[in-house]
């Protein structure tokens with residue numbers, strides 16, 4: 617049976633942490649390209665996607681427009697046997713998502729490198745999401761408080777969400793969808809910035 621999968625999407629002013637690299641319209645374009653890659657991976661993993669967006673989105677998928685804050689918009693649709701996969705997981709693969717969907721537990725949590733919750737599966741209607749501000753820790757606590765069984769699902773391909781400039785280096789190095797090509801066409805290239813690999817942009 618297909619896994620109903622909510623994909624939250626900020627269609628209005630996304631990826632503001634990348635403002636040093638991209639203008640607002642470029643950030644919206646990048647966000648849409650990453651959304652397309654995530655949609656492809658979710659479908660290939662047997663997911664049945666619903667994009668939950670802050671505004672209209674021109675994409676080949678069902679879209680629910682809901683301008684409430686992220687957690688409210690997701691909780692309003694978080695029926696049991698539902699996954700939530702963020703639209704900026706530019707490294708997500710069908711294999712990783714299939715394994716996430718198949719993982720057992722009332723609440724299955726895939727952590728982001730920065731302490732967020734990049735993806736999850738919920739099978740208990742006593743659990744609700746509470747995003748932002750190291751949400752992974754909050755979700756662990758909330759699931760335990762609700763008496764849910766918890767599965768922590770560590771997956772390299774789900775751990776990266778594109779927030780900061782340095783995250784784009786990983787997308788250029790390991791991305792498999794359309795996003796790496798979009799970045800290269802926009803003049804984004806790898807750069808070594810002291811210890812950590814980052815990116816530059818030739819305009």
Ligand SMILES: Nc1nc2c(ncn2[C@@H]2O[C@H](COP(=O)(O)OP(=O)(O)OP(=O)(O)O)[C@@H](O)[C@H]2O)c(=O)[nH]1
Nearest residue numbers: 624625626630631632633668669670686702703704
């Ligand atoms: N529906 C909905 N999705 C959201 C909202 N805020 C963020 N998202 C999505 O949730 C995911 C994770 O959010 P963030 O990493 O904060 O994304 P973002 O808001 O574009 O990034 P920043 O502007 O840099 O904070 C991304 O896929 C966003 O598109 C919201 O208020 N409503």
Ligand SMILES: C[C@H](OP(=O)(O)O)C(=O)O
Nearest residue numbers: 732733734747748751779
């Ligand atoms: C949505 C939020 O993403 P972040 O702001 O951590 O990138 C979270 O994962 O709680």
